[in-house]
Amino acid sequence: MREITYLKAINEAVDEEMARDPLVILMGQDVRKWGAPLGEFKGLYEKYGERVLDTGISETAMLGATAGSAATGMRPIVHIMFGEFLGVCMSDIRCALTKTRYMTGGKTRFPATIMTYTGAGRSAAGEHSACPYGVLMATPGLKIVAPSTPYDAKGLIKSAIREDNPVQVFYHVGLIFSKMTSQIPDEEYTVSIGEADIKREGSDVTVVAIGLMVHRAIAAANRLQEKGISLEVVDPRSLAPLDKQTIIKSVEKTGRLVIMDEEPKTESAASEIAAIVAEEAFDLLDAPIKRVCAPDTPIPFSPALERAWMPDEEDLIRAVVELTG
Incomplete structure (x- = not known):
């Protein structure tokens, strides 16, 4: 057993899944140089090169690329910085990502993971602090996880990336800044989506x-x-x-x-x-x-x-x- 922080748990989960499966890609704003604004993806560009993609400031384009790459066999992870920004690309989430598999009778898969900061407590004001859980729960076909510990974060993110349906991962900025730790096993593990x-x-x-x-x-x-x-x-x-x-x-x-x-x-x-x-x-x-x-x-x-x-x-x-x- 060893102890890791919430930030490290996110990094390890994505790192391990990118190493395990060459079809996993990561995209988002400033994910190469900064590893995202809070640094949870730091070091991944150096390890995986072109599989880590910086995007423009367009959540609609980011989700469109996510849906397209997922439909054609990739396993994209897209970092949409803050919960409120999901409203910009909601059409792609509620239509392309979550309905197409149903509308094609299961002939298409959309193994996409959306990762998003949530939560108040940092004086980031009204557009960078929301927890839009209820809004996203009203989206049939979308799986949603909100881990509260580093142990759960690592295990659930790994499960989300392996899932053949789209998964929204919410992680609270307060849990990252708290520097809290969890004991995790030395061996690989996952946490099943849908288990309290x-x-x-x-x-x-x-x-x-x-x-x-x-x-x-x-x-x-x-x-x-x-x-x-x-x-x-x-x-x-x-x-x-x-x-x-x-x-x-x-x-x-x-x-x-x-x-x-x-x-x-x-x-x-x-x-x-x-x-x-x-x-x-x-x-x-x-x-x-x-x-x-x-x-x-x-x-x-x-x-x-x-x-x-x-x-x-x-x-x-x-x-x-x-x-x-």
């Missing part, structure tokens, strides 16, 4: 948390334990397909559900998860479902306002106390 992970076992309330929110949920759980309230923290890891069985099984044990999601409540992943549990496991609930989300506003630039906008431990503790009080 219980990050902390508990008995009183189920908390489903996504990305950075997993760590805030665990911190809140440790504080609530001192008050005699036991939280079970479920990390879905994959939002599409969603591991409904693990979430429902946890709700069956606790009878209560809170969903912690760093995006506005309307059209969020939290809303979809709440709807699924209400529809499929209503009789297991002893209290209403609560969503701990951001307000339905753009993300503020001001550090003080941004901190108030982001869901935090106090918001989760307040919701849990209301449920259990």
